[in-house]
Amino acid sequence: MSHQLTDFDLIIFGATGDLSMRKLLPSLYQAHAAGLLHPDGRILAVSRSRLDTAEFLAKVESDSKQHIKQHFSETAWQSFIGRITYLPVDVTRPEHFVALADAVKTRSASSVVIYLSTAPRFFAEACRHLAAVGLNADNVRIVLEKPLGSDLASSRQINDDVARYFKEGQVYRIDHYLGKEGLQNLLPLRFGNVFLERIWSREYIRSVQITIAEQLGVEERGEFYDTAGALRDMVQNHIMQMLCFVAMEPPQSEDADAVRDEKLKVVAALKPMTAGDVDKYVVRAQYVAHGGQKGYLQERHVPADSRTETYVAIRAEVDTPRWQGVPFYLRTGKRLAQRRAEIVVNFKERQQTWFGPQHANRLIIRLQPDETVSMRWFVKQAGNGLHTVPAEMVLDLGQAMSGRRADAYEILLREVIDGRLNLFNRRDELEKAWEWLMPVLDNWAVSKVAPYTYAAGSWGPQAARDLLARDGNLWLEEQAA
Numbered sequence: 238m239s240h241q242l243t244d245f246d247l248i249i250f251g252a253t254g255d256l257s258m259r260k261l262l263p264s265l266y267q268a269h270a271a272g273l274l275h276p277d278g279r280i281l282a283v284s285r286s287r288l289d290t291a292e293f294l295a296k297v298e299s300d301s302k303q304h305i306k307q308h309f310s311e312t313a314w315q316s317f318i319g320r321i322t323y324l325p326v327d328v329t330r331p332e333h334f335v336a337l338a339d340a341v342k343t344r345s346a347s348s349v350v351i352y353l354s355t356a357p358r359f360f361a362e363a364c365r366h367l368a369a370v371g372l373n374a375d376n377v378r379i380v381l382e383k384p385l386g387s388d389l390a391s392s393r394q395i396n397d398d399v400a401r402y403f404k405e406g407q408v409y410r411i412d413h414y415l416g417k418e419g420l421q422n423l424l425p426l427r428f429g430n431v432f433l434e435r436i437w438s439r440e441y442i443r444s445v446q447i448t449i450a451e452q453l454g455v456e457e458r459g460e461f462y463d464t465a466g467a468l469r470d471m472v473q474n475h476i477m478q479m480l481c482f483v484a485m486e487p488p489q490s491e492d493a494d495a496v497r498d499e500k501l502k503v504v505a506a507l508k509p510m511t512a513g514d515v516d517k518y519v520v521r522a523q524y525v526a527h528g529g530q531k532g533y534l535q536e537r538h539v540p541a542d543s544r545t546e547t548y549v550a551i552r553a554e555v556d557t558p559r560w561q562g563v564p565f566y567l568r569t570g571k572r573l574a575q576r577r578a579e580i581v582v583n584f585k586e587r588q589q590t591w592f593g594p595q596h597a598n599r600l601i602i603r604l605q606p607d608e609t610v611s612m613r614w615f616v617k618q619a620g621n622g623l624h625t626v627p628a629e630m631v632l633d634l635g636q637a638m639s640g641r642r643a644d645a646y647e648i649l650l651r652e653v654i655d656g657r658l659n660l661f662n663r664r665d666e667l668e669k670a671w672e673w674l675m676p677v678l679d680n681w682a683v684s685k686v687a688p689y690t691y692a693a694g695s696w697g698p699q700a701a702r703d704l705l706a707r708d709g710n711l712w713l714e715e716q717a718a
């Protein structure tokens with residue numbers, strides 16, 4: 238599908254930082270090389286460092302270029318960096334914003350995107366100075382990177398600060414999981430295939446598992462991670478988005494608010510947890526050294542007595558007519574056995590029939606490492622009457638989705654430039670997610686019980702298996718092949 242390209246000025250705050258070098262600039266290069274950026278579009282890279290454009294580009298050459306994994310051509314690269322200008326901007330200095338506004342006003346791009354790739358503590362001041370120089374006009378869109386707060390109160394504070402200068406329709410809250418095609422595909426998969434739509438409910442579904450498992454540990458991010466933990470880093474955002482796409486009702490239209498209204502309803506319908514529920518339905522754990530891999534407490538910048546969770550599993554319920562009583566098992570962790578992001582829908586068992594032993598269909602929607610949808614069917618076992626054996630039918634989404642594939646950040650950046658909010662989170666939804674998780678954070682803050690432990694490279698603590706066993710269920714890796 239071709240559409241008109243939008244002329245833009247993209248201002249990246251924190252341009253010398255990790256996200257900008259590793260993700261934003263390489264993603265923009267990809268869009269550029271594919272001819273998907275307006276030819277006049279400019280990138281204004283800003284940060285506190287006192288550099289000129291040539292010095293910044295030298296840094297891009299050494300720190301960013303290496304992250305371009307495909308479609309690299311020196312010619313495309315040279316024309317790409319021609320779009321970049323660097324400006325030193327100290328967020329605490331109003332006069333720097335005047336210079337920034339002057340740079341933007343040298344022409345009038347139809348879309349001005351301001352990407353705040355900085356710590357949230359700078360957001361309020363940055364927004365105030367941007368507004369003071371008119372960089373909050375209607376054609377300005379502001380992009381906020383997570384973490385947007387560390388609890389309900391701090392998230393509200395950030396949203397209030399931004400809302401003082403920008404209308405909600407100008408605010409693009411990034412969750413890079415929403416840029417993953419495998420996740421977006423859930424809606425066409427569910428609502429575009431008549432047989433799935435009919436059985437997508439408590440009547441046929443016994444349980445749902447949502448997993449984001451990582452093999453990596455906290456790497457060099459120990460200092461940040463220790464203040465966050467798996468619940469804030471992954472559950473409040475990425476896991477919640479996966480849950481919304483699995484559980485939401487069909488939106489009335491493709492319109493951003495129609496989609497976001499339905500997501501909000503899912504989060505609002507999550508059964509609230511009491512302090513007692515937290516002990517019963519939430520498992521937190523930390524990895525310990527195993528098989529030559531360090532434990533969390535031995536990672537750099539992690540205090541030796543840290544209680545920060547690197548793993549969390551939750552038994553949740555979505556209290557809507559479609560889902561009442563169906564457990565949603567959510568889990569994420571670092572240093573697990575495999576890297577996998579997936580949704581497992583376990584259908585109810587067929588009653589005993591003359592086909593043989595009881596069995597249940599299962600649908601697995603995998604976003605990582607491969608993008609697949611697999612359905613477990615039952616077929617006749619050769620030479621054994623009508624007795625059945627399970628058989629897996631695998632749809633390779635990578636092959637099936639025709640068209641050029643792009644990385645999540647590239648997709649999201651192009652959406653912002655075009656001014657489409659569908660793949661960005663609205664404030665009410667994010668705050669509802671914090672509201673639901675607050676009892677967990679409050680309980681952990683005072684709990685005398687230490688996190689469980691799990692061996693690095695394993696599938697997590699026994700307590701997470703027990704969580705499912707109480708309902709007579711098993712995590713995917715323990716289910717019969």
Ligand code: BG6
Nearest residue numbers: 383413449451470471475578605
């Ligand atoms: C980030 C988290 O938001 O998502 C990281 O801060 C995590 O801790 C990452 O590793 C996972 O993203 P992906 O796309 O690799 O699954």
